[in-house]
Amino acid sequence: MEYAFISLLAIAILLLVISFYGKDPIKKVQEEIDQLSLSVIQETYLIKKKVKVLEEELLTNDIDYEIGPPQTSAMSLSNTSILSLYDKGLSYEEIGTKTNLPVEEVRPILEQAKKMGLI
Numbered sequence: 001m002e003y004a005f006i007s008l009l010a011i012a013i014l015l016l017v018i019s020f021y022g023k024d025p026i027k028k029v030q031e032e033i034d035q036l037s038l039s040v041i042q043e044t045y046l047i048k049k050k051v052k053v054l055e056e057e058l059l060t061n062d063i064d065y066e067i068g069p070p071q072t073s074a075m076s077l078s079n080t081s082i083l084s085l086y087d088k089g090l091s092y093e094e095i096g097t098k099t100n101l102p103v104e105e106v107r108p109i110l111e112q113a114k115k116m117g118l119i
Contacts (some may be wrong), residue, residue, distance in 0.1 A: 028111075049117065053116050053117050053118065056116065057116065078101065079109055079113075080101055081098075081099055081105055082095055082099055082101075082109050082110065083113055083118060083119060084108055084110075085098055085099070086113075086119060087119065092106050092107055092110070095110075
């Protein structure tokens with residue numbers, strides 16, 4: 001009887017020690033959920049930021065329509081191509097050459113895009 005009691009006590013202590021050093025699967029799942037939560041929050045922040053920029057651009061375009069003639073689709077298409085060329089790492093001169101625009105027109109477009117947070 002004594003041997004059984006001592007062996008059960010030794011096994012219990014051994015299992016207790018193992019449980020402290022064993023890996024906790026719930027902790028791993030909690031870390032994954034926290035990581036996923038953080039990435040969702042970051043993506044939501046970026047989307048809200050982009051929506052805000054788009055809203056400001058729409059408001060700016062509305063004001064431009066009231067002040068002067070609306071931009072042509074070719075002009076906005078050239079702005080888009082200027083931004084994509086800049087994202088590829090081209091210089092102002094190279095962008096001007098590829099879009100057939102002078103550097104004096106490319107520079108303000110990129111400055112405006114920087115202010116709006118598009119690049």
